[in-house]
Amino acid sequence: MATTTTTSRKQPPWRQPTTEADAPALPPLKVYNSLTRSKVPFVPLDKSGKKVTWYCCGPTVYDAGHLGHARNYVTTDILRRIVRDYFGFDVTFVQNVTDVDDKIILRARENFLFTEFVAKNPTITPEVKSTALAAWMHYVTEKLKLPEGDSVTPETFLSWAVSHKDYARIYAIVEKEVHKKPGQEAEEILLNEKDTKIKMHLKTLYTSSYALVEIQDSPQAFYDAIASILPTYLDFKARKENREYGMEIFSMLSTYWENHFNEDMRRLNVLPPTIITRVSEFIPENVAFVQRLVQKGFAYQTQNGSVYFDIQTYENAGHHYAKLEPWNKGDTALLADGEGSLSTQPSEANTTALASNVFVKEKKSPNDFALWKSSKPGEPSWPSPWGPGRPGWHIECSVMAGHVLGGKIDIHSGGIDLAFPHHDNEIAQSEAYWEGDFKGYDKCCSTTDGDGKHQWINYFLHMGHLSIQGSKMSKSLKNFVSIREALARGPMGETPAWTSRGLRVVFLMGGWKEGIEVGMGVLVEAKSWEESISKFFTNVKALTAEETEKEKRGEFIPMTFTAAEAQIYQDLDNARSSLHVALCDNFNTPLAMQVLSEIVQKANVYMLNNKNTFSVPAVKEIARWITRIVNILGLDSTPYAGDKIGWGDATGEVEGAGNKEDILMPYLRILSNFRDKIRTMAIANKDGVSSKELLAACDVLRNDDLPPLGVSLDDRDTAVALVKLVSPEELLAQKAEKEKKAAEKEANKLVLKAEREAAERKKLEVGKLSPTEMFKPPHSDEFEEWDDDGLPTKVKGGEEVAKSRGKKLKKDWEKQKKLHEAWKAVQAPN
Incomplete structure (x- = not known):
């Protein structure tokens, strides 16, 4: 969930940035600053008002990037592009790569140990089963933490989970997911983070229990099923044995996933950083930074060789700690997560200290955080x-x-989950480090916060979460969809797959600091927006190409300017103004997207209401402006030029897409002209024998031959068709939809025909009865005497048939006679 301002919290005391007296005029941009928890004017440190320094927390490279990462980095890219390309600032954008981290260490060791175990045990032996069972029980103990007396085994897991008082409800969701048929839409069930974790654990135990109980002769299937429980257990055993590893296993993992991340960012059209920094390449600088904090009294060394930041000393010196989220100060869960999963595991050398409880007391306060971690066996290390x-x-x-940007920086950004403790700890250690000595950075460091202390960052921008089924998308929750999965099959598993542009549209339609819930409603809305813009570009490009052809032929092209043109140009001016207001107001991209959608709607209405007289230059001007804006927002990966209209391939992977029209249009125009002549001849020769055949051939060209090439021909009232270049997938999808509707229409016709024929058969079947027999038994028991035609004369009991009754019976007799004659006619041989 995104951080929001609440009236119950006081505004923090540190000062907002102010404009220097000699600063040039700046855009009236206001941004939501997490430091002040309010929207404030954006004023860069640079006195010329041109340069902006920006540091962004980069990825921890130990696994595939997921949609939550895409949300963070694509949204950051959008803000960076707006600052650079719309407001015109010169941005130096620095982003780090965390390639030394607890998660990387654990994942590298687990991958290594699992691969080693599988290689040594290619078959499912009793020893393998025994190890897997121990891993299963270890997982239950560590993750579910069952109370005494509550036990479960792989054999009893299903019955245990179904009836468990705490887990039965969540396990029912697991079973639905596991047994979901291919192509079946997943039910959206909202869970909180705690229940999402439980669901993840139950699903892992379900899969692995099945392997232990059922899989006997398929090693591949067996190892696939226990891959979520065995590596952790193997690492647990290896730590007890103080196993050591080569540094290469850690660097190989981080290098692989860093390259993987960079490729994902390219596919998402995220601009590369100006400067990339890796932790492993800044070890000496880290040591020097920590040394200085120790020398200044803001850090202390512990007995096991770790160094911690002293928060109490920091606050005693007049600083504020936890400026971003003071309400989370002392949150033990967040603090533990910030310290890392390996922080509380002592080495063999410290076993005695742990037993006497000295190890825990080494930190002066639970709130103090590690600046330098003493490496234990099995962890990478550097001298210090x-x-x-x-x-x-x-x-x-x-x-x-x-090191790169100095002691005073304009912007620091990252996901909202980094605000505390990560960014709050960054602020504390950095402001303690830089205070009082800014050698080499004097020009940056004249501004201090409200307590008179050094202010390191002027603006903190935190991107909102992306949630799925109510929970934050997270690797640790295993509820994530990887970026590549989303681009292969869509965020919700739908087809056709989503494109990098489609995902960016989703993020643009949500506020940058607000959370976004992934659901079909959001995705459908985003696709509709993208299709409307794309269709507008296609139409304007087709009209532009047509007008160019007319100019080449020397035809007269009217240039009208009526009240309608005056209004559409005014609409464009209003759109420009509204979009500027939106972007100045804290990068309000949802409103900006709405502005673009509305001007397209107005342009479409203008063309529809003025079919034969509208001004192509007017709609071209609108299209050029929209092209510029969508390029600024990163919705187009092809090069931008001032007179460009439209965007390139939605995936950003097709080279030369911007020149497609220039290359193909002359050939398409010749082909279209040829087709137009045939159509004109066929329409004029209405009584000719070949008219239908000629028109049918034209339709085949339009409907079947050109769509796979991405060519659309729109027939108009005039003899000249409008030629468009559209994605083949879109045209083929439209063709399939038309064929589907035509097939449904034909099927309905067949149903109606069958119903008519059935009614006729029923009618004929009724006519099988002769009118002379219709009032006699066994067809009727009401009468006892009849005339020669079979009409009743007396009812049972001897009473004469009443005159009025006789008339009605006569009508029924005559009706049946007609039906009977029709029946006999059908029976007669031809």
């Missing part, structure tokens, strides 16, 4: 004055940002 170790998670960003 405190012994072999590695940087803490928070220190790395402070070191790299300060």
